Amino acid sequence: MKLSKLAGALMAAGLALAASFSATASYAQNPEPDDGPPVKKGAKAATAALPAVNPMELAPQIVATAKINCEPINAKVIGQTEIDGADGKKTRANMFEIACKAGPGFILTAPSATDVKQPFSCNYLVKIKEKQADATQCTLPENLPEYKWLTPVVQKFVPGCEVIKARVIGSTTTAPLIDRYEFACAAGSGGVLDYAQLGQTAETEYKNCLIFDGTASACTFTTKAQLIEALKPLAASANPNCQVTDARFVGITKDNDGFYYEFGCATPPGFIALANLDGSYNRSVACASAMGLGGCKFTDANVAAADANAYMTGVLKANGKTCTVKDYTIHGTQESTKRDYAEFACPEQPFGLIGFVPQPGSDGQTRVYDCFMDQTGRKMCTMVKPDDLMKHLDRLIKVAQPTKNCDVKEVRYIGESSDQEDALLAELACVNKRGYIVLVSPDRKTIVDAVPCTIARSQKMELKCEIAGNGTYSSAANDD
Template identity: 40%
Template sequence: MSLSSFFKGVAFLAAFSLSAGAAMAQEAPKLNEKQRAKGIADAPAMIKGAGVPCDPADAYYIGESTTKTADGKTVKIQVVEVTCKAGGGYILDKNPSSGVVEQRNCTQAFSQNAANTKQIKCVLPGNKEHYAWLTPLVKPYDATCTVEKARWLGQIAEQKTNRYEYGCQGSAGGLIDVPYAPNTNAPNFINCLIAKGNSACSYTTAEQATQRLQPIAKQAKASCVVEKARWLARDTDKNADYYEIGCAGQPGFIVQTSPALVYQATFDCSQAKAIGGCQYTDASQAQAGAREAYANRLKVTGLPCTVSDYTVLGVENAGLKRELVEYKCPEQKWGLAVFLPPAGSAAKAEVMDCFTMVARRQTCGYVPKSALDQQMDVLIKGAKKDCDVQQVNYLGRGDADSVLVEIACTNKRGYVGAVSKSRAGFDDVVACTIAKNRKYPIQCEIPGNGTYVPPAGATND
């Protein structure tokens, strides 16, 4: 698993770069119709110059301020606030000499004013709820949220996004990274359990953030009442987050979700070492409980197996979504691996030994390939005698659970055959030359295999 810290490479602005508003007085200007009329007249050109998406509904000319250019000259800046018919409002700063218009939205201005009351904040009635523009952006990630407060946390320049924290009416909020031009990516939601340091949530309690995972935990295990939760890691290759869930009165587990908190998969704590392990559930207890659970699931196959260990090898990416589980038990000499269907599925379990697993290009952990090759040496000697196995090529699964193999001998003899279901002999085995002459569906593929030249009068069978 390729895991990386979520905030790796993220650089927040340590200090906000403010325009002319920094020099304005703390008191908001008293609204008058002349300044409103001038603001309405100036707004369209300033909106166009700033490049912000805004169809103006109201505007107000705040006044002039001064700032110094890079060469030390003092220039006047014209400052206008606008309210947009859709989306948030803005404060626009225009440098008449250069024509450059800088902008910050009202949520950013509100946050800067909260940190330093000398900063301008939006005062038009239409901008009073400066955070309302975030609600439609948040809905795809949190359908129940109506944003009731928000603050600007800073700009992530390398990602061309602004980061905001939002609070919801009666429920947990979160963080959202909103792209700015020329970035056209979708906004990125961040759960408060992930947010740390300067980005830690202040509108959402740890309990609220934890309870946000309750519906996901129910999908993983219906009986779990979430008591604790924490974010473990993000797998950037899978675009997945991993959370530990602590359940009231029973062992917890790990859930895998999308970054937008859509449930994907469940893992028990015995499988969590690679991503930091569980803190809310004893690992040895989890291992014993999980082993018992997987042993019980194996009963559907009817195979004898006293399970001493098991390994979940993966989950089918499509179709039946069955888990591939390898079991260790003394009754199954050649190993046991089973495709187990999920609970409630009508799919059937599929049983394989390690001969079949290797033929399907999947290795076993409890029965090494070397042990399988040794058995092939025993079987070929029983069938052809004059063969010390040099190499075995497992070709696939044949009829009646046979395994198709190619065997290369040290004396250049070579054979293809079907190992019987019992793995105690061959259903059929022929020399490479015979398989070729008779155009068998399986052929010798190992370079040089079957090139043995028999003495005069003998056959290469």
């Protein structure tokens, strides 16, 4: 059999599918499929035939020269062809089909074991056949069906999956050089696998078909219902009461170490769940707190907010804080403990509540306090203004020191008292330059103690006034 046209195609520039990555609406990257070069059985070549060779003897050196990660288990010469040599003259070359112990089989042109041309995988040749009925195909038993090699690879990501169908979606032309495959399993949902092109070393990655929903790489072997069914264990880990009605891919974490999926539930309201790269559950995000992820699409915003407020009310109550949550916002997340730093607005707490609240599934401790205490460190309260806090302290010092004419102009929040939980230590600076170190009661209704700056300084107390000019009232020694 003479295969001159196949050899020419194998040597043509742009052997991979023209498929540069493009970002989808949900952050995934897709190779865009294209037709690829024609591969046909060709006419007889004019140059003299090469002597017969033992393909299995040459196969190890061929794969080494091509730098393909392949342990040959079978090989054959499928024909000879004529190609352009380095000197511009025609030269003869053997066409080899090689089967590997692991990984895809392939066909390549090799004038010699130390001179090989870029290979075509058996899977790629099947894709060519979709457009060109007489395209050359792999025939070694070990390469049939052409997707046989995928089963052990896929099972690392989808345990128990026996691949019964696969197709090449596309390939990248820039690093990392991968071929993207869709696969179907005998039972359950299939998925998408990114696998290094022949002779390349890119990491193998599995992706759920939902990631490509609505894109050029959309799955065709797996239905939406199958995908939802496969994700139900993830939803159950986040909320066992959720009867899943819909699911979608939301995005990839900023560190590329997990995937966000939104779930719609018959009851209660839906949520977004974070899955680790292996598909295991990491944590969930309430729809009311998911604006940073683009929000939820399956749950009404008002329903989500009401459900989240009720949930947070219960969390705070269980930790001794009376707060009928009307609104809340999450300022950040402590990843090490899976706790959100959340601020709450509720009628029972005029000075707000803010602090660490564990996410569902976290065993972290709840630790919240009012915005007075927040001012001693993070200063992240937004629902209660610092000026409102200072005005309250102004009222309290006027009660505690009624004859000192202290109009508070500045406050330095020091921290929590070591003797009493939630009791606040602060420095107050008065317009008339009187100043005090004060201890405010946990309920914020009284100043328990007020030490003038002059006394703190003269008695060399541990806490001293630090606000510039504080405690320099000219008659302080007589009045205090």
